[in-house]
Amino acid sequence: MPISSLPRLEPRLLTELGSFVGSSNVLTASTDLLAYDCDGTTLEKLPPSAVVFVSHTRQVSEIVQWCARNKISYTARGAGTGLSGGALTLDGGILIELSRMNRILSVDTRSGLAVVEPGLVNVHLTRAVSEEGYYFAPDPSSQAACTLGGNVAENSGGPHTLKYGVTTNHILGLTVVLPSGEIVEVGGECRGTPGYDLIGLFVGSEGTLGIVTRITVRLMRAPQTTRTLLLSFSSTLDASLAVSAIIAQGIIPAALEMMDRLVCEAVEKKLSLGIPEGTEAVLLVEIDGFEAGQDDLVSRIETIGSAHDALQVRAARNDAERSDLWRARKGAFGAIGSISPSYYTHDGVIPRSKLPEVLARIDEIVAEEGLRVANVFHAGDGNLHPLLLFDEREADQIVRAHRAGEAILRLCVEVGGSLTGEHGIGFEKIGAMSWLFDEATLSVMHGVRLALNPDQLCNPGKAVPSPASCREVRRVFGSKRYA
Numbered sequence: 018m019p020i021s022s023l024p025r026l027e028p029r030l031l032t033e034l035g036s037f038v039g040s041s042n043v044l045t046a047s048t049d050l051l052a053y054d055c056d057g058t059t060l061e062k063l064p065p066s067a068v069v070f071v072s073h074t075r076q077v078s079e080i081v082q083w084c085a086r087n088k089i090s091y092t093a094r095g096a097g098t099g100l101s102g103g104a105l106t107l108d109g110g111i112l113i114e115l116s117r118m119n120r121i122l123s124v125d126t127r128s129g130l131a132v133v134e135p136g137l138v139n140v141h142l143t144r145a146v147s148e149e150g151y152y153f154a155p156d157p158s159s160q161a162a163c164t165l166g167g168n169v170a171e172n173s174g175g176p177h178t179l180k181y182g183v184t185t186n187h188i189l190g191l192t193v194v195l196p197s198g199e200i201v202e203v204g205g206e207c208r209g210t211p212g213y214d215l216i217g218l219f220v221g222s223e224g225t226l227g228i229v230t231r232i233t234v235r236l237m238r239a240p241q242t243t244r245t246l247l248l249s250f251s252s253t254l255d256a257s258l259a260v261s262a263i264i265a266q267g268i269i270p271a272a273l274e275m276m277d278r279l280v281c282e283a284v285e286k287k288l289s290l291g292i293p294e295g296t297e298a299v300l301l302v303e304i305d306g307f308e309a310g311q312d313d314l315v316s317r318i319e320t321i322g323s324a325h326d327a328l329q330v331r332a333a334r335n336d337a338e339r340s341d342l343w344r345a346r347k348g349a350f351g352a353i354g355s356i357s358p359s360y361y362t363h364d365g366v367i368p369r370s371k372l373p374e375v376l377a378r379i380d381e382i383v384a385e386e387g388l389r390v391a392n393v394f395h396a397g398d399g400n401l402h403p404l405l406l407f408d409e410r411e412a413d414q415i416v417r418a419h420r421a422g423e424a425i426l427r428l429c430v431e432v433g434g435s436l437t438g439e440h441g442i443g444f445e446k447i448g449a450m451s452w453l454f455d456e457a458t459l460s461v462m463h464g465v466r467l468a469l470n471p472d473q474l475c476n477p478g479k480a481v482p483s484p485a486s487c488r489e490v491r492r493v494f495g496s497k498r499y500a
């Protein structure tokens with residue numbers, strides 16, 4: 018976007034905005050705004066008209082009320098690592114930046130909880146409580162950067178979702194600034210608050226129902242022991258069948274991740290894991306719990322590996338080897354940069370039993386478009402992440418990447434799956450919601466949004482389609498977003 022056509026707020030409005038937070042906490046220079054023109058979904062870019070850094074709940078409330086008075090839309094932003102365009106302002110609205118609200122307000126390990134601000138980086142919480150033997154279980158691969166507020170908004174998952182659940186399972190209470198500016202407390206310090214499940218409503222609502230300014234999270238006791246294994250296979254079919262076999266035996270690993278050959282090649286360049294020649298897919302399997310019984314579980318997983326012709330089954334021998342394996346897995350998206358100029362991360366869910374057929378079909382879809390695909394995903398949850406490799410400098414390749422992505426999503430829905438496992442709908446998939454839900458269901462969702470966000474100034478055009486939001490996405494990005 019040329020700098021001259023960036024959205025602008027008139028000077029009077031900018032002065033008013035500065036009066037809430039101090040003018041040094043408002044960014045309006047074109048060059049600054051360009052740094053906020055996308056999240057982790059980099060194919061579509063739109064800068065906001067201003068970025069305002071907030072430091073406490075009352076400020077957020079004042080700004081939201083000011084937006085309502087002036088009919089200016091706004092979007093909350095944590096670290097901007099989202100992968101569905103959730104933190105983009107679609108219509109020249111402002112970004113409310115929460116990354117400076119990053120304090121841990123209290124930790125109570127006896128009750129197993131902590132109260133934090135939304136801009137706290139996910140892994141910083143675990144680091145802060147690990148010496149006391151606790152951790153925060155949801156661990157997105159982006160955990161070194163993403164914020165707890167973003168995790169709440171997206172109901173984020175991560176490799177350890179399989180055993181420990183997603184973000185919503187670890188949230189006890191929230192302070193939320195509603196689009197009216199009112200500040201509400203939802204939940205508390207324990208589970209089981211009566212009435213409607215408002216935690217369930219706000220978690221995963223992608224910032225469309227209000228801005229979260231304080232979070233009470235559940236802390237988990239670190240397991241007594243953890244074992245991590247790497248199983249290499251000469252075909253993705255064998256690896257997929259091994260996934261089903263592990264679960265079918267009643268083993269619930271803490272994590273069960275798959276990386277295919279292209280991903281292994283990319284991570285091997287950075288980390289030299291010693292993955293054997295001829296590997297087409299690896300499984301990273303982690304089990305944890307009490308020491309007793311772990312040897313038995315490891316040998317059962319080894320046996321399943323052998324029964325599925327694993328080329329190698331290797332257990333990490335110490336913490337350093339274990340953390341190398343996890344560095345490889347969590348750095349996999351980044352490593353793809355060494356084998357492709359651009360990639361487009363997709364996110365869909367399928368019933369686990371459909372893994373072999375769906376992976377094969379994805380290969381065909383991508384080959385039909387003349388592209389390559391690398392797969393790295395939460396296999397135990399059936400949560401796929403096909404990374405479509407292309408070259409952004411070739412316009413035609415972008416079109417083909419979009420087409421392949423759409424076909425993959427349709428496939429996920431056709432086999433009984435869903436449009437997203439953890440990255441959310443954002444604006445990216447808003448037009449595809451009608452593939453999954455009928456009109457009656459969508460209008461219930463839209464009604465919920467209207468009840469809390471009647472003017473639709475709070476993160477418009479995201480998560481739940483309305484005729485207006487789909488029109489807006491179409492107006493801004495054309496018809497390529499399934500709209």
Ligand SMILES: Cc1cc2nc3c(=O)[nH]c(=O)nc-3n(C[C@H](O)[C@H](O)[C@H](O)COP(=O)(O)OP(=O)(O)OC[C@H]3O[C@@H](n4cnc5c(N)ncnc54)[C@H](O)[C@@H]3O)c2cc1C
Pocket residue numbers: 056057092093094095096097098099100102103104115135156157158159162163164165166167168169170171172173174175176223224225227228229230350351439440476479
């Ligand atoms: C390399 C990489 C790996 C990833 N791996 C995973 C993974 O394993 N699992 C997973 O689930 N996701 C993953 N993600 C996606 C992303 O990191 C998560 O969605 C994360 O929760 C986003 O957090 P954020 O702070 O960056 O949020 P942002 O991108 O800033 O915002 C995301 C959404 O949350 C809203 N929001 C942010 N803060 C608030 C708030 N305080 N109140 C209300 N709404 C708010 C925004 O408006 C936006 O709609 C990955 C991303 C990358 C780039």
